[in-house]
Amino acid sequence: MALASFILQRLLVYVLVLVVGMTILFFVPRFAPTDPVDAMLAKVTSQSGYMDASQVDSLRQSLSDTFGLSGTLMEQYGAFLRRIFVEFDFGPSLSMYPTPVMELIGNALPWTFGLLLSATVIAWVIGNFVGLLAGWKPESNAGRVMEGLAICLYPIPYYIIALILSVLFSYVWPIFPLATTIRGAPWSWDLVQSIVWNSFLPAMSIVITTFGWWIISVKAQTQSLKEEEFIRYARLKGLSDARLLGRYVLPNALLPQITFLALQIGLMFNGSLITEIIFDYPGLGLLIYTAVLQGDYNLLMGTISLSIVAVATATMIIDFLYPLVDPRIRHG
Amino acid sequence: MADKRAIFKDVPGRMYIGLTLLLIVGTIGLVLPWFTPTDPLEWYASPRNQTPSLDHLLGTTSLGQDIFWLLTWAVRNSLILGVTVAFFSTLIGVFLGLMAGYVGGPLDRTLSFLMDALICIPTLPILILLAALFGGQLSLWAAGIALVIFNWPFPGRQVRAVALSMREREFVNVAWFSGEGQSRILVRHIFPYIAGWSAANFVNTVLVAVATESALAVIGLSSATQATVGTMIYWALEYQALLGERYVWIGAPVIAIVALFIGLFLLSSGLAMRSADRRMSI
Amino acid sequence: MIEVKDVVLGYGSRAFITAVDGATMSVGHNEIVGIAGESGSGKSTLIRAMYGDFSTGLRMTSGRITATFPGREPVDCHDMRKTWWSDISYVPQGSMSVLNPLMKVHKQLVDGLPKSKRKGSRQAIRRDLESFLAGLDLDPSVLDAYPHQLSGGMRQRVLVAVASYVEPHLILADEPTTALDVVVQKRILLMLVEIQRRLGNSLVFVSHDLGVHYQIADRLIIMYEGKAVEAGPTDEIFANPKHEYTQRLIGSLPKLGTRSSNATSLRRAGS
Numbered sequence: 001m002a003l004a005s006f007i008l009q010r011l012l013v014y015v016l017v018l019v020v021g022m023t024i025l026f027f028v029p030r031f032a033p034t035d036p037v038d039a040m041l042a043k044v045t046s047q048s049g050y051m052d053a054s055q056v057d058s059l060r061q062s063l064s065d066t067f068g069l070s071g072t073l074m075e076q077y078g079a080f081l082r083r084i085f086v087e088f089d090f091g092p093s094l095s096m097y098p099t100p101v102m103e104l105i106g107n108a109l110p111w112t113f114g115l116l117l118s119a120t121v122i123a124w125v126i127g128n129f130v131g132l133l134a135g136w137k138p139e140s141n142a143g144r145v146m147e148g149l150a151i152c153l154y155p156i157p158y159y160i161i162a163l164i165l166s167v168l169f170s171y172v173w174p175i176f177p178l179a180t181t182i183r184g185a186p187w188s189w190d191l192v193q194s195i196v197w198n199s200f201l202p203a204m205s206i207v208i209t210t211f212g213w214w215i216i217s218v219k220a221q222t223q224s225l226k227e228e229e230f231i232r233y234a235r236l237k238g239l240s241d242a243r244l245l246g247r248y249v250l251p252n253a254l255l256p257q258i259t260f261l262a263l264q265i266g267l268m269f270n271g272s273l274i275t276e277i278i279f280d281y282p283g284l285g286l287l288i289y290t291a292v293l294q295g296d297y298n299l300l301m302g303t304i305s306l307s308i309v310a311v312a313t314a315t316m317i318i319d320f321l322y323p324l325v326d327p328r329i330r331h332g
Numbered sequence: 333m334a335d336k337r338a339i340f341k342d343v344p345g346r347m348y349i350g351l352t353l354l355l356i357v358g359t360i361g362l363v364l365p366w367f368t369p370t371d372p373l374e375w376y377a378s379p380r381n382q383t384p385s386l387d388h389l390l391g392t393t394s395l396g397q398d399i400f401w402l403l404t405w406a407v408r409n410s411l412i413l414g415v416t417v418a419f420f421s422t423l424i425g426v427f428l429g430l431m432a433g434y435v436g437g438p439l440d441r442t443l444s445f446l447m448d449a450l451i452c453i454p455t456l457p458i459l460i461l462l463a464a465l466f467g468g469q470l471s472l473w474a475a476g477i478a479l480v481i482f483n484w485p486f487p488g489r490q491v492r493a494v495a496l497s498m499r500e501r502e503f504v505n506v507a508w509f510s511g512e513g514q515s516r517i518l519v520r521h522i523f524p525y526i527a528g529w530s531a532a533n534f535v536n537t538v539l540v541a542v543a544t545e546s547a548l549a550v551i552g553l554s555s556a557t558q559a560t561v562g563t564m565i566y567w568a569l570e571y572q573a574l575l576g577e578r579y580v581w582i583g584a585p586v587i588a589i590v591a592l593f594i595g596l597f598l599l600s601s602g603l604a605m606r607s608a609d610r611r612m613s614i
Numbered sequence: 615m616i617e618v619k620d621v622v623l624g625y626g627s628r629a630f631i632t633a634v635d636g637a638t639m640s641v642g643h644n645e646i647v648g649i650a651g652e653s654g655s656g657k658s659t660l661i662r663a664m665y666g667d668f669s670t671g672l673r674m675t676s677g678r679i680t681a682t683f684p685g686r687e688p689v690d691c692h693d694m695r696k697t698w699w700s701d702i703s704y705v706p707q708g709s710m711s712v713l714n715p716l717m718k719v720h721k722q723l724v725d726g727l728p729k730s731k732r733k734g735s736r737q738a739i740r741r742d743l744e745s746f747l748a749g750l751d752l753d754p755s756v757l758d759a760y761p762h763q764l765s766g767g768m769r770q771r772v773l774v775a776v777a778s779y780v781e782p783h784l785i786l787a788d789e790p791t792t793a794l795d796v797v798v799q800k801r802i803l804l805m806l807v808e809i810q811r812r813l814g815n816s817l818v819f820v821s822h823d824l825g826v827h828y829q830i831a832d833r834l835i836i837m838y839e840g841k842a843v844e845a846g847p848t849d850e851i852f853a854n855p856k857h858e859y860t861q862r863l864i865g866s867l868p869k870l871g872t873r874s875s876n877a878t879s880l881r882r883a884g885s
Contacts, residue, residue: 012445013445013448013449013452016445016448016449017448017449017452017453020446020449020450020453021449021452021453024453024458025461028458028461028462028465029465151346151594151597151598151601152594154597155539155590155593155594155596155597156590156593156594157543157546157547157589157593158547159546159547159550160586160589160590163569163574167574171574171575216601220605227670228711229706229709229711229712230711230712230713230714230715232667232669232706233704233706233712233713234714234722234725234726235669236665236667236698236704236706237698237699237704237725237726238695238698238699238726239725239726243725247714247717247725248714248717251714251716251717252714252715252716255716263451265452266451266452266453266454266455267454267540269454269456270454270455270456270457270544270547271547273456273457274456274547274550274551277551288457288460289460289551291464292460292463292464292468292553293468295464297464300460300461300464301461303457304457304458304460304461307454307457308452308453308454308457311452311453311454312452312453315451315452325716326716327715327716327760327762328715328760328762331760331762331763
């Protein structure tokens, strides 16, 4: 059946992505100009004060494990893959010793997930809605203005919008906090409010940068769809514009948008990383940044591995959405 | 129907605006640097924190650098990086995409899987990792190579799709049946379609490359020895240009990058619109 | 029922490309009218204007088309929208893209039904549709399919069925049998005739295939270069074509038995 082979193929790609990604992560440190273990060790011991010999040894061992530097290349590779896929162990964080890296990632991941999910949904919904109307009446002033606006906003890099928003609304008009400060006991109304308040600017930043793309692409889609025969036939039955738009144009216009979403996930992830760093938002982006600044190699490997897994998984989920809405793939 | 004059008639208005912007930015980045009086990166070559004047068209930075000449070098380096990455990306992408789409079979399946896989991997974290390994500064060479590796699948996928549909087209079959060799078919019949899309992809890749490198630069992980538009913004932020109300220092590269990106985007989408129109009218 | 008087139709806003150049004809009650002509003769444009579909740049610069349906005030073609899918219906050419690929067939059939047909629950409407289709020899399972699952012939039959389900006084069909094989063609022609006899309404259809007109049209109108050059009962036109173009058209039809005279008529038609 067409659907089963589609799912199988997609899963295969997913596994391949993870393998390719981890392989890259495995080989990249080997291109570093200096011996990473010594460099890390020197940094850690100089920063965290006195460590006795056994601690240094166990740290060296852990680092060697992380870098997978013991044994032959194949053994190293095998051990590396096993540690990641089977044990989910990235070792302890070097800058926040001995907190395990997975714990830090576990704390940060929901923030990134929440931010990216809400920003993407908002941008997608608003962008597609506006673009649909603009595409239906392309000659209208509103349509042209929206498209012009989208064209001007879309190419602007994430960090510039983030910087501008940050300066305008945290500094010039201090409405939003400059650095993220969450207050309130777990799951009290105060906490929820605090979260939303602190997330507003970063989310807005991502929405402003990305919704332009949806407007442009769905407008182009709608404009070409308007000429399709089934739209003309439906109209000749006397259907109202509202019904045409809602049941005939919209579903067909959104279909390719789902594919675009899958392609854009990687780019949007990059953008959200930068946005988090600029807004000091406690997500994966900030964690990666801290890891780099502190030379925390374990944390760096962990967060980057997870980024790859997260993006690959999100892309695959979105790809699976496609047959749900397109009967031509479901029923061959 | 497709006469020479039509090439200029179908140009969407946006392409003119895009080309104009790019011309301005290109002049700043590619023509003006030849005229710089001294090395603009050198610290304290000029008096610090000057406002714009005839001596220093855009003023000077807190480090005693002339902003105007610094900007020209920064734009130049960013453009060189972008164009080089785009060139190699498009070359590899078109070549492999054509092979995959036209030859088909197991080669196509392998390349397709590879392309889909590389698209799923976010570039920025990998670049950050590289930067960390190289001691917190990633040279433009290394960044360029990494960008090429992760970006060629985008034009690759698109060209593959075009090549796949070309295989089935009537006139290709006719050529094949009349005995034209494979390579001649590729060049004479298929290439004109690919050319349009490749151009759009090329311009788009310049945009992505410069955007990624500047994102890396703004968080301080790009080259400290080379000036790019991104590093210029980084240094301005480091030295509190915003808080110190030295807006020209940070404003100039921001405006330059926004103009560059809008120009690139308009050009690439205009090219894509033209390619789509041409294809539909055949 | 429909009066077409000196109608000039064309496309384009800045330049005007004439498609119909002063055509006059009429359609009465209880008859099947065929409009024949080659590509570019203006027949499809004329039928679009008769339906009142003035989208994509179609304009009428002179003349009038008026429809008088039983029990109604006369309607000008520009206001025909009021009567769409109740007094008049339309059968398009059943290509792959004439139905919404994302909607099941029965939902698309129900869409646009006039109030008279939408009385009762959804199940009642559905059952009514099923029995109607069965009466036309169409398997009701077609209702649950998606458009891409139907063959070209099935699609066309579904389109004809839904156009007649609303029991209109006039059905306009644009090339209903083109691009279908001969066997399916026959089924559709029989279907059209059956519907017309049952409802006692009028059917106007456009086709470049004279053979199709010969089979079912009561009256035939020949169009050439935007004008209606000849009109009359089908048998008469075939027996005694008066206009030169009609003569050539009829003469180019292959006739069984005669070889040399066939070749001669082709040559004459080609000169």
